[in-house]
Amino acid sequence: MTAGWTEDRVGALKKLWLEGQSASQIAKQLGGGVTRNAVIGKVHRLGLSGRATPSQPARAATTFRPARTRTTPPVQPSAPRRIEAAAPAPRPVVPPPPIAAVAELPGTATVMTLGAHMCKWPIGDPSSTEFSFCGRRASEGVYCVEHARVAYQPQIKRGGKEELARSLRRYI
DNA sequence: CCCTGATTCGC
DNA sequence: GCGAATCAGG
Numbered sequence: 001m002t003a004g005w006t007e008d009r010v011g012a013l014k015k016l017w018l019e020g021q022s023a024s025q026i027a028k029q030l031g032g033g034v035t036r037n038a039v040i041g042k043v044h045r046l047g048l049s050g051r052a053t054p055s056q057p058a059r060a061a062t063t064f065r066p067a068r069t070r071t072t073p074p075v076q077p078s079a080p081r082r083i084e085a086a087a088p089a090p091r092p093v094v095p096p097p098p099i100a101a102v103a104e105l106p107g108t109a110t111v112m113t114l115g116a117h118m119c120k121w122p123i124g125d126p127s128s129t130e131f132s133f134c135g136r137r138a139s140e141g142v143y144c145v146e147h148a149r150v151a152y153q154p155q156i157k158r159g160g161k162e163e164l165a166r167s168l169r170r171y172i
Numbered sequence: 173c174c175c176t177g178a179t180t181c182g183c
Numbered sequence: 184g185c186g187a188a189t190c191a192g193g
Contacts, residue, residue: 005185022176038186040177045184049178 005042015111017043018051019126047116050142109135119144121151 005013009030016026023043024036043049107123110132114120119134120142140148 024175035186036177037188040179041184041186044178051177 010042010046011112013039013042014046014048014114017048018111018120018122020051047138047142048120051120106130107132107134109133119147121147 012030013026016029017023017039021029022036023039027034027036027039030039107121109115109118114133114135117138119136119138121134121144122131123133124131134144134147136144136146139145140152143151
Protein backbone atom coordinates (compact mmCIF):
# COMPACT_ATOMS: atom_id res chain seq x y z
CA MET A 1 0.00 0.00 0.00
CA THR A 2 1.44 3.19 -1.09
CA ALA A 3 0.46 6.05 1.07
CA GLY A 4 -0.66 8.67 -1.36
CA TRP A 5 -0.51 12.18 -0.08
CA THR A 6 -4.14 12.96 0.42
CA GLU A 7 -5.12 16.45 1.45
CA ASP A 8 -5.73 15.16 4.91
CA ARG A 9 -2.30 13.78 5.24
CA VAL A 10 -0.72 16.82 3.69
CA GLY A 11 -2.60 19.02 6.11
CA ALA A 12 -1.44 16.94 9.02
CA LEU A 13 2.06 17.05 7.67
CA LYS A 14 2.03 20.83 7.42
CA LYS A 15 0.61 21.19 10.86
CA LEU A 16 3.05 18.89 12.55
CA TRP A 17 6.01 20.20 10.63
CA LEU A 18 5.28 23.80 11.43
CA GLU A 19 4.66 22.91 15.01
CA GLY A 20 8.27 21.99 15.18
CA GLN A 21 7.94 18.24 15.00
CA SER A 22 10.86 16.42 13.53
CA ALA A 23 10.49 14.51 10.31
CA SER A 24 10.84 11.17 12.03
CA GLN A 25 8.25 12.08 14.60
CA ILE A 26 5.83 13.16 11.93
CA ALA A 27 6.45 10.01 9.95
CA LYS A 28 5.72 7.95 13.02
CA GLN A 29 2.49 9.78 13.73
CA LEU A 30 1.28 9.62 10.18
CA GLY A 31 1.91 5.91 10.15
CA GLY A 32 1.15 3.98 7.04
CA GLY A 33 4.70 3.05 6.26
CA VAL A 34 5.72 6.64 5.82
CA THR A 35 9.36 7.16 6.44
CA ARG A 36 11.04 10.31 7.57
CA ASN A 37 12.57 10.58 4.14
CA ALA A 38 9.13 10.65 2.62
CA VAL A 39 8.13 13.36 5.02
CA ILE A 40 11.17 15.45 4.31
CA GLY A 41 10.76 14.98 0.61
CA LYS A 42 7.16 16.07 0.74
CA VAL A 43 8.00 19.02 2.90
CA HIS A 44 10.46 20.23 0.35
CA ARG A 45 8.08 19.69 -2.49
CA LEU A 46 5.52 21.76 -0.67
CA GLY A 47 8.01 24.51 -0.27
CA LEU A 48 7.88 24.29 3.48
CA SER A 49 11.58 23.90 4.00
CA GLY A 50 13.32 26.33 6.24
CA ARG A 51 10.74 26.23 8.94
CA ALA A 52 10.50 29.04 11.40
CA THR A 53 10.27 26.89 14.49
CA PRO A 54 13.29 24.68 14.95
CA SER A 55 12.94 21.67 17.16
CA GLN A 56 14.93 20.93 20.24
CA PRO A 57 18.17 20.54 18.38
CA ALA A 58 19.60 23.52 16.60
CA ARG A 59 20.69 21.37 13.74
CA ALA A 60 19.29 22.71 10.55
CA ALA A 61 21.32 23.46 7.52
CA THR A 62 24.27 24.69 9.42
CA THR A 63 26.75 24.58 6.62
CA PHE A 64 26.51 24.41 2.93
CA ARG A 65 26.27 20.94 1.45
CA PRO A 66 27.93 20.35 -1.89
CA ALA A 67 25.24 17.76 -2.38
CA ARG A 68 25.74 14.12 -2.80
CA THR A 69 26.97 12.29 -5.81
CA ARG A 70 25.99 8.72 -5.48
CA THR A 71 26.64 6.95 -8.74
CA THR A 72 26.61 9.83 -11.06
CA PRO A 73 27.89 8.83 -14.46
CA PRO A 74 29.55 11.66 -16.33
CA VAL A 75 26.52 12.33 -18.42
CA GLN A 76 27.45 15.55 -20.05
CA PRO A 77 29.91 18.20 -19.00
CA SER A 78 27.38 20.87 -19.74
CA ALA A 79 24.27 19.71 -18.01
CA PRO A 80 23.73 21.90 -14.97
CA ARG A 81 20.45 20.73 -13.53
CA ARG A 82 20.61 23.16 -10.70
CA ILE A 83 22.26 26.48 -11.19
CA GLU A 84 21.42 27.54 -7.68
CA ALA A 85 23.42 24.68 -6.28
CA ALA A 86 26.58 26.31 -7.44
CA ALA A 87 25.90 29.60 -5.78
CA PRO A 88 25.87 29.81 -2.00
CA ALA A 89 22.27 30.91 -1.88
CA PRO A 90 21.72 32.85 1.32
CA ARG A 91 19.11 31.00 3.28
CA PRO A 92 17.55 32.01 6.54
CA VAL A 93 18.87 29.88 9.30
CA VAL A 94 16.54 30.95 12.03
CA PRO A 95 14.01 33.76 11.99
CA PRO A 96 13.18 35.73 15.07
CA PRO A 97 10.92 34.09 17.63
CA PRO A 98 7.39 34.37 16.34
CA ILE A 99 5.69 33.46 19.57
CA ALA A 100 4.58 36.32 21.73
CA ALA A 101 6.64 38.58 19.57
CA VAL A 102 4.24 39.22 16.80
CA ALA A 103 2.30 42.42 16.93
CA GLU A 104 1.04 42.25 13.40
CA LEU A 105 -2.24 41.67 11.77
CA PRO A 106 -3.38 38.07 11.70
CA GLY A 107 -2.16 36.15 8.73
CA THR A 108 -4.42 35.35 5.86
CA ALA A 109 -3.30 31.77 5.57
CA THR A 110 -3.84 28.79 7.80
CA VAL A 111 -1.89 25.62 7.88
CA MET A 112 -4.40 24.12 5.54
CA THR A 113 -4.56 26.93 3.05
CA LEU A 114 -0.91 27.78 3.08
CA GLY A 115 0.40 27.34 -0.42
CA ALA A 116 3.86 26.79 -1.68
CA HIS A 117 4.27 30.36 -2.77
CA MET A 118 2.75 32.06 0.19
CA CYS A 119 4.71 33.80 2.89
CA LYS A 120 5.28 31.32 5.65
CA TRP A 121 5.93 33.79 8.36
CA PRO A 122 4.25 32.35 11.43
CA ILE A 123 1.90 34.58 13.36
CA GLY A 124 0.87 33.60 16.81
CA ASP A 125 1.31 30.44 18.79
CA PRO A 126 1.59 27.39 16.55
CA SER A 127 -0.34 25.37 19.07
CA SER A 128 -3.13 27.89 19.15
CA THR A 129 -6.20 27.70 16.96
CA GLU A 130 -5.60 31.29 16.00
CA PHE A 131 -2.25 30.44 14.58
CA SER A 132 -1.84 31.69 11.05
CA PHE A 133 0.67 32.66 8.45
CA CYS A 134 1.34 35.93 6.71
CA GLY A 135 0.18 34.39 3.47
CA ARG A 136 1.28 37.14 1.16
CA ARG A 137 3.18 36.39 -1.98
CA ALA A 138 6.45 34.74 -1.12
CA SER A 139 9.08 36.87 -2.75
CA GLU A 140 12.38 36.02 -1.19
CA GLY A 141 12.64 32.39 -0.19
CA VAL A 142 9.57 31.37 1.71
CA TYR A 143 8.78 34.83 2.94
CA CYS A 144 7.26 37.96 1.51
CA VAL A 145 9.41 41.00 0.96
CA GLU A 146 8.70 42.46 4.33
CA HIS A 147 9.40 39.34 6.33
CA ALA A 148 12.31 38.36 4.18
CA ARG A 149 14.03 41.48 5.43
CA VAL A 150 13.76 40.17 8.93
CA ALA A 151 14.56 36.59 8.14
CA TYR A 152 17.51 37.43 6.00
CA GLN A 153 19.27 39.72 8.36
CA PRO A 154 22.84 39.65 7.13
CA GLN A 155 24.15 39.58 10.63
CA ILE A 156 23.35 40.76 14.04
CA LYS A 157 25.86 43.02 15.60
CA ARG A 158 27.66 41.05 18.22
CA GLY A 159 27.39 42.35 21.67
CA GLY A 160 25.56 39.79 23.73
CA LYS A 161 21.96 39.29 24.63
CA GLU A 162 21.34 42.97 25.01
CA GLU A 163 22.18 43.63 21.41
CA LEU A 164 20.26 40.62 20.23
CA ALA A 165 17.17 41.60 22.12
CA ARG A 166 17.42 45.13 20.82
CA SER A 167 17.80 43.92 17.28
CA LEU A 168 14.78 41.70 17.45
CA ARG A 169 12.79 44.36 19.16
CA ARG A 170 12.85 46.50 16.08
CA TYR A 171 10.39 44.18 14.47
CA ILE A 172 7.83 43.76 17.19
C1' DC B 173 25.90 5.69 17.42
C1' DC B 174 22.06 8.40 18.24
C1' DC B 175 19.73 12.03 16.05
C1' DT B 176 18.58 16.16 12.67
C1' DG B 177 17.29 18.10 7.88
C1' DA B 178 19.01 18.49 2.72
C1' DT B 179 19.72 16.85 -1.65
C1' DT B 180 19.96 14.03 -5.65
C1' DC B 181 18.02 11.08 -8.84
C1' DG B 182 15.84 6.60 -10.37
C1' DC B 183 11.42 5.44 -10.58
C1' DG C 184 5.45 13.60 -7.67
C1' DC C 185 7.48 10.23 -4.76
C1' DG C 186 11.00 8.55 -1.55
C1' DA C 187 15.39 5.56 -0.74
C1' DA C 188 19.98 6.45 -0.55
C1' DT C 189 23.12 9.44 0.68
C1' DC C 190 25.29 13.35 2.66
C1' DA C 191 26.62 16.67 6.31
C1' DG C 192 26.35 17.97 10.78
C1' DG C 193 25.12 18.17 16.22
